[in-house]
Amino acid sequence: MAGAQPDAKLYAIPGSHPAMAARRMLELKGIPYKRVDLMPVISRGALRLLRFPSNTVPSLAINGRKLTGSREIARELDAIQPDPPLYPAEPERRVAVEDAERWGEEILQPAVRRILWNALKRNRAPLASYAEGARLGVPIGFAVKTAAPIVAAASRMNRAGDEAVRHDLASLPGWLKRIDDWIAEGVLGSDPPNSADLQIGASLHLAMTLDDLRPAIASRPAGELAMRAIPDFPGQAPPVLPPAWLAPIHEAEQAPAGA
Numbered sequence: 001m002a003g004a005q006p007d008a009k010l011y012a013i014p015g016s017h018p019a020m021a022a023r024r025m026l027e028l029k030g031i032p033y034k035r036v037d038l039m040p041v042i043s044r045g046a047l048r049l050l051r052f053p054s055n056t057v058p059s060l061a062i063n064g065r066k067l068t069g070s071r072e073i074a075r076e077l078d079a080i081q082p083d084p085p086l087y088p089a090e091p092e093r094r095v096a097v098e099d100a101e102r103w104g105e106e107i108l109q110p111a112v113r114r115i116l117w118n119a120l121k122r123n124r125a126p127l128a129s130y131a132e133g134a135r136l137g138v139p140i141g142f143a144v145k146t147a148a149p150i151v152a153a154a155s156r157m158n159r160a161g162d163e164a165v166r167h168d169l170a171s172l173p174g175w176l177k178r179i180d181d182w183i184a185e186g187v188l189g190s191d192p193p194n195s196a197d198l199q200i201g202a203s204l205h206l207a208m209t210l211d212d213l214r215p216a217i218a219s220r221p222a223g224e225l226a227m228r229a230i231p232d233f234p235g236q237a238p239p240v241l242p243p244a245w246l247a248p249i250h251e252a253e254q255a256p257a258g259a
């Protein structure tokens with residue numbers, strides 16, 4: 001990129017899908033950055049102290065500005081470094097990508113977050129796999145051993161209760177169909193990925209770290225999109241969700257295409 005390199009610092013949480021989307025945006029644009037990994041829940045106080053506009057990750061300090069939110073970050077990065085673009089230039093196509101991106105952030109992203117916290121509440125052992133490559137300031141083993149109150153607080157704060165998660169899992173087949181349709185229409189699946197590809201792909205790839213969900217996602221266009229948009233996502237959780245909750249997903253897998 002031309003001119004001085006921006007002095008960028010990205011605040012993330014291990015396993016955070018919107019933070020992973022922001023990492024990919026920076027990488028695709030070739031913007032060098034330093035990543036600061038925070039522990040969930042504790043992150044909120046840290047980001048408040050650092051005077052970001054809000055207390056969630058991703059938060060990005062760049063060129064003297066402080067931004068919070070994956071969509072805000074996408075827009076700012078496109079302004080700073082237009083190539084490769086995260087949004088199509090043609091207005092109608094841009095609106096379609098922005099609509100898919102918004103849906104990805106408002107609907108799919110929180111649902112996948114709830115499902116993950118619910119699964120981790122049932123079995124904390126996989127936590128270490130999500131923190132692979134992270135620098136939390138304490139040994140990962142220690143962070144994981146002492147994580148019970150953090151997992152409980154994060155589940156509560158993200159409303160990852162059983163009823164909500166069962167509802168999310170029942171909605172998942174329809175959401176996957178919607179994503180496959182967007183890919184067929186060309187809204188999603190561009191090369192290099194657009195902002196909606198990264199937003200939705202990060203949520204899908206995080207969902208695919210759960211053995212309970214991977215088979216239903218991996219073999220369809222949505223799963224291929226996730227792997228292309230976000231090639232690496234640390235973490236792996238063995239089956240832990242009640243089989244009855246997964247029944248709608250398995251039923252949809254067996255239904256004839258288009259049913």
Ligand SMILES: N[C@@H](CCC(=O)N[C@@H](CS)C(=O)NCC(=O)O)C(=O)O
Nearest residue numbers: 016017018040041056057058069070
């Ligand atoms: N919707 C926001 C993400 C907000 C969000 O909830 N991020 C989570 C991580 S995935 C977070 O910061 N959680 C703080 C916590 O768990 O304490 C975006 O796309 O930027």
